[in-house]
Amino acid sequence: MVTREDILKIAKLSKLSVDENEIEQITKDMSEIIGFADTINSAVEDEDVEFDDINDIVNAFHEDVVVDSYDREEILKNRSGGENGYFMIKRRKVK
Amino acid sequence: MERTFSKIKHIKKLFETKQVSCTELTSEYLDRIEEENKVLNAYIRITGEEALQTAKKVDEKIARGESLMPLEGIPMSLKDNISTNGIETTCGSNILKGYVPIYDATVWNILKNQNAVLLGKTNMDEFAMGSSCETSCFGGALNPHDTRHVAGGSSGGAASSVAGNIAVYGLGSDTGGSVRQPASFCGLVGLKPTYGTVSRYGLIAYASSLDQIGPIASCVEDAACIYDSISVYDSNDATSRGSRSKTSDKLDRSIKGMKIGVAKEFFDGIREDIKKSIEKAIKVYEDLGAEIVYFNMPQIKNVLPVYYIIACAEASSNLGRYDGIRYGYKSELYSDVNDMICKTRSEGFGKEVQRRIMLGTYVLSAGYYDAYYKKAQKLRGSIIRAFKSAFESCDVLLAPTVPTTAFELNFTSKDPIETYLTDICTVSANIAGLPALSIPCGFDDKGLPIGMQLIADSFEDAKILNAAYQYEQQMNGEIYKHCNGGEII
Numbered sequence: 001m002v003t004r005e006d007i008l009k010i011a012k013l014s015k016l017s018v019d020e021n022e023i024e025q026i027t028k029d030m031s032e033i034i035g036f037a038d039t040i041n042s043a044v045e046d047e048d049v050e051f052d053d054i055n056d057i058v059n060a061f062h063e064d065v066v067v068d069s070y071d072r073e074e075i076l077k078n079r080s081g082g083e084n085g086y087f088m089i090k091r092r093k094v095k
Numbered sequence: 096m097e098r099t100f101s102k103i104k105h106i107k108k109l110f111e112t113k114q115v116s117c118t119e120l121t122s123e124y125l126d127r128i129e130e131e132n133k134v135l136n137a138y139i140r141i142t143g144e145e146a147l148q149t150a151k152k153v154d155e156k157i158a159r160g161e162s163l164m165p166l167e168g169i170p171m172s173l174k175d176n177i178s179t180n181g182i183e184t185t186c187g188s189n190i191l192k193g194y195v196p197i198y199d200a201t202v203w204n205i206l207k208n209q210n211a212v213l214l215g216k217t218n219m220d221e222f223a224m225g226s227s228c229e230t231s232c233f234g235g236a237l238n239p240h241d242t243r244h245v246a247g248g249s250s251g252g253a254a255s256s257v258a259g260n261i262a263v264y265g266l267g268s269d270t271g272g273s274v275r276q277p278a279s280f281c282g283l284v285g286l287k288p289t290y291g292t293v294s295r296y297g298l299i300a301y302a303s304s305l306d307q308i309g310p311i312a313s314c315v316e317d318a319a320c321i322y323d324s325i326s327v328y329d330s331n332d333a334t335s336r337g338s339r340s341k342t343s344d345k346l347d348r349s350i351k352g353m354k355i356g357v358a359k360e361f362f363d364g365i366r367e368d369i370k371k372s373i374e375k376a377i378k379v380y381e382d383l384g385a386e387i388v389y390f391n392m393p394q395i396k397n398v399l400p401v402y403y404i405i406a407c408a409e410a411s412s413n414l415g416r417y418d419g420i421r422y423g424y425k426s427e428l429y430s431d432v433n434d435m436i437c438k439t440r441s442e443g444f445g446k447e448v449q450r451r452i453m454l455g456t457y458v459l460s461a462g463y464y465d466a467y468y469k470k471a472q473k474l475r476g477s478i479i480r481a482f483k484s485a486f487e488s489c490d491v492l493l494a495p496t497v498p499t500t501a502f503e504l505n506f507t508s509k510d511p512i513e514t515y516l517t518d519i520c521t522v523s524a525n526i527a528g529l530p531a532l533s534i535p536c537g538f539d540d541k542g543l544p545i546g547m548q549l550i551a552d553s554f555e556d557a558k559i560l561n562a563a564y565q566y567e568q569q570m571n572g573e574i575y576k577h578c579n580g581g582e583i584i
Binding site for chain 2: 002006007011013014015016018019026029030032034037038039040041043045049059062070077078079080087089091
């Protein structure tokens with residue numbers, strides 16, 4: 001059973017702000033979904049099976065070699081605001 | 096409307112014999128897009144200028160008498176979660192509106208080097224989270240067979256573009272069925288390759304241990320040709336392996352003696368007419384000399400909750416990067432940094448994405464991790480083992496792709512669980528990293544296509560393409576008749 005407090009806590013951890021009017025509906029939906037997820041707790045897994053990877057893929061490390069990278073200004077074009085190679089977050093009060 | 100769908104091979108012949116130029120063909124597709132896309136909403140961005148520039152290059156090569164690469168000059172579409180340098184890539188989300196990648200995804204890099212003609216970026220469920228394309232911030236893509244129905248999801252735009260004949264093929268991505276389900280809904284062939292064979296570099300992540308890029312095409316031969324081109328080892332993707340061998344030269348192999356496994360659990364809750372179509376397909380395989388092996392796989396009943404727990408857990412982490420600071424949408428009114436991030440995410444992400452992030456956060460949070468995430472990972476191990484064991488006695492498995500045909504519009508707005516349940520047949524291949532393919536096998540009483548699925552062991556992509564091709568040949572075009580509103584040449 002998911003409570004209103006659970007939703008507020010998960011929203012905070014998820015960095016999402018939940019609209020007061022929507023909490024009830026979200027709590028209801030999440031309860032149903034968690035109830036659905038709960039069905040795995042009656043399932044029996046193979047005792048000696050630990051999942052660690054699929055298709056035997058292991059970490060593929062490569063040498064730490066410095067290569068040409070992207071132009072900083074080019075990368076920063078996608079940011080909203082900011083100048084001189086910096087990101088900018090304004091300190092503002094909600095109106 | 097009577098249409099002719101051209102196979103890649105046929106188009107190449109037209110180029111080589113100079114019956115049509117690449118520029119003429121590209122212009123024809125662009126003209127059609129202008130008309131058809133108003134209804135289908137398959138494309139969310141059309142790249143006509145770039146397409147014509149590439150077409151010109153191809154025509155110059157043909158004029159010089161140079162031979163063409165496998166996908167050279169073929170007009171195609173890319174799902175909008177595949178990064179394209181200089182072309183806006185949004186993942187169907189408001190949070191990425193205006194985002195222009197500065198690099199190409201490896202798959203697009205490969206195709207670009209082959210002078211593939213990119214017609215545009217296709218519509219999708221937001222961050223690939225959905226089964227109807229309706230969670231897209233651009234509205235859903237419609238099914239060309241009947242526009243009162245969805246094209247499917249999440250690669251709905253890709254399927255709509257191919258079935259609507261406004262692209263020869265499309266690349267989509269499949270995390271839990273997002274290539275196979277829309278291919279099934281639109282009467283097409285959709286391949287989800289073995290995990291690791293196609294590079295994920297530049298594919299905007301949903302659930303990294305499940306995501307895989309795959310082709311949606313109008314026939315098996317085209318799907319094999321595209322897979323052969325894109326399944327290349329890539330050092331930029333730590334999980335990349337590349338493919339073991341080419342698949343297109345194995346399509347003609349006889350499947351006499353091939354063992355086809357049918358797990359009864361895949362048929363639970365499947366609509367009767369779909370069951371009947373699959374039974375007919377099984378009969379066709381028997382006629383082709385395959386041996387049908389019926390068996391039980393009780394692990395199937397766990398696949399959906401296991402999938403949703405793992406996928407959402409990974410999504411909650413992968414989508415943590417959208418904070419409004421480095422790229423994408425940023426909220427205008429906020430009191431401090433944390434408030435800015437929360438508001439940006441709540442205003443930028445749609446409801447379904449927020450729901451999945453919250454579910455993922457919940458199953459990973461202290462006190463719930465062991466009961467959900469850890470348990471799901473253990474069950475994932477059991478599911479993988481069950482498949483490995485099945486492949487000890489079978490070459491391929493045959494199952495439905497989706498329990499229904501294409502949903503009517505506004506399906507997603509209903510109960511979320513009801514939507515999740517429709518992924519029952521497709522998610523196992525992602526959980527176990529296996530190759531799986533959907534191919535049309537009939538129609539329902541409304542004329543909507545029915546798809547069947549073939550699954551093989553890891554790196555045996557050639558086997559399912561071979562089995563699908565043999566079925567397609569045996570049906571002699573029957574499965575495509577009125578399916579795409581025309582014939583395939």
